[in-house]
Amino acid sequence: MAVGVILRAFRLRKPCFSLLETTTTRFISTLVLAEHEGGSIKSSSISSVEAAKCLSKDNSISLLLAGSGPSLQQAATHAALCHPLISQVLVADSDKFIHPLAEGWANLVESVQKKDGYTHILAASGSFGKNILPRAAALLDVSPLSDVIEISGSHQFVRPIYAGNALCTVRYTGESPCLLTIRAPSFPVPASEPRSTAAPITQVDLSTFGEDILKKSRFVKRSSQESERPDLGNARIVVTGGRGLKSAENFKMIEKLAEKIGAAVGATRAAVDAGFVPNELQVGQTGKIVAPELYMAFGVSGAIQHLAGMRDSKVIVAVNKDADAPIFQVADYGLVGDLFEIIPELLEKLPEKK
C-alpha cells in the first residue's frame, strides 16, 4: 500500500522529472550486458560497447558480467582490457549466475540500475540479449528497442521491421533508462591498440538480491555442435546451402568448401527443416543475422525471410539452376547452373584460406 502511495507521488511529480532530464541530457552513462565464454568476452558484447560509443561522445560505459568462479574472473580481466572506452567492469559473482538465465539476470540488471541510474542499457541481440533485456525492461517499466542497426543520437535509432523490408527510425520518448539490443554486425569493432591500463573491476553487492524467482527456473543441460569453423555470427565468409542440396550427405560439400576457404556454414530454413543441418545454422529473419564480407548461397531461392538475414553482406554470390530465383536480385555475382557441378569445380579452383 505504502509503495502505491509513493509511486503515485512520483507520477504527480513527473513534470519536475522532465525538467531534471533536460538539464542532464548531456550526461550519458551506459550499462552494457556482456556475455562471456571460456574466460573471454564474446565479440558481440564488444560490438555493444562500440554501439554505446555512438550514443554520445562523453559516455561513461560500464560492462556488467555475471557468472561464478575462475572463468568469470578471467573474463573480467579480459573485459577490463577489451575496449578503450570501458570505464568500469561490474562483476556479479555467484552460483546463481552459473547459467545465464533470464530470471536472475533481469533482477540483477534491475538492481544495478536502481543503484547506479544509467541512461542506457545495451546488449547484443543474440539469444542471450533477446531473452534477458525485455524482461529487465518490464521490471523497469520502460519500452525496449530490439535489433538496432544505427544510432543517430542518444534517443534516436534505426531498426529493421518486416523482415528487413522497411527501416524504422524511432525516437525514444520514455523515461530513463533507454534499453536497446543492437545488431552486432552493424557495429564492427575496429582493430585498435590494446589499452595500457585496465579498467577498474568492481564486485556487485548481491546481499539484497531477490531469490524467489530463481528457484522457479532450473538449468538442465546444454547441447552444442562442436566445430572448428568460425562462428556464423562474425565470420568473414559465409557459405550457405539451401533445399537445392537435396540431402544431408550432399550438404557435406558445403562444409568442405567452407573448410577450404575458412568460412562459416549457414543454411536456409528449408535445409534445416529437411534435417540437412542443425537449426543453429539457420540464417534469416528467425535465425542468425549475418553481414560477412562474402556470402555464397548455393541452392538458395532467396525467400524474403532468408534475405532478411544476409542482405547486408558486402559481396553476395548466388549459385542456382533457376535463373528466375529471387536470390539473383540481390546477388553481386550470379552463376546459373547445377551446383553439383559447380561446387566440386570451386573446391578444386578456389585458393586455400590464408
Add this chain to the structure above:
Amino acid sequence: MKIMVAIKRVVDYAVKVRVKPDKSGVETKNVKMSMNPFCEIALEEALKIREAGLASEVVAVSMGPTQCVDTLRTSLAMGADRAIHVESSSSDHLYPLNVAKLLKALVDAEKPGLLILGKQAIDDDCNQTGQMVAGLLNWPQGTFASKVVLDKENQTATVDREVDGGIETLCLDLPAVITTDLRLNQPRYATLPNIMKAKSKPIKKVTPEELNVHIRSDLDVVEVSEPPKRKAGVILSSVDELIDKLKNEARVI
C-alpha cells in the same frame, strides 16, 4: 489447467510489403492479413497439450482493432475453446510493453497455468512481449522453445530452447511463460466443419480501461523508409570468371 495463448494479426508472411510514400509506415490497407506464424505454432502447442489431457481449456487472446476478431475466429476454428478480444482504438501504439500489461491483466483475471506466445511478430520483429509479461507476472520464462514437455504431477514444464550455438534445456515451475520457435510443431489447418463450429464459440470483448491498463507510448516513429537498394549484379558464365571477379574486382578472397 487452463492455457492462454496470445495471438497477433499481421500482414501475411508472403506479402512483399510496401512503404507508404509519406514515410509514415507500411501500407496495410487492402493487404492480406493473417495470424502471425509464431502465434499459430503457440496455439498448436496449446491444443496438443489439451489433447494430451494435460490441460482443460485453451483461451486465445488478441489485442488491437476490430478486425482482430477474424484472427481470433481462426484460432477458434483451429481448436481454441474461447477467445478474448481487447479492443483498442489507438492500435498504433500497442507496443510490447502495453501488450504485456494487458496480458498480465488477463492472466490475473483468468488464472491460466501456462501462457504461450510466439517468439516474435513478423511485422515489428520485436521479440519482447513474452519476456516482458513473464517479468511483470514474476513467472519463469522459456523463450524460443523447440520442445515442451509438461509434468502434471510436479507442475513443471521442461523446455528445449534454440539458443546461439545449440539447444539449452530448462525446467520451469508452473505457472510459466513459453515463447515458441519455428520448429516446435507443425500447425494444423482449420477444417470447414470446424470453421462453422467456430462461429458459435464465444469471443468476449474488453477494453484496456476495463482492464485498468493505461496505454502509454514510449516511442515515436519518426519515419519508415525503404532499405537501401543493392546495385544490380551480374550473371557470370563460368567458375573461372567467378573466382577471377572475387579475387580481382571484389577482392574478398
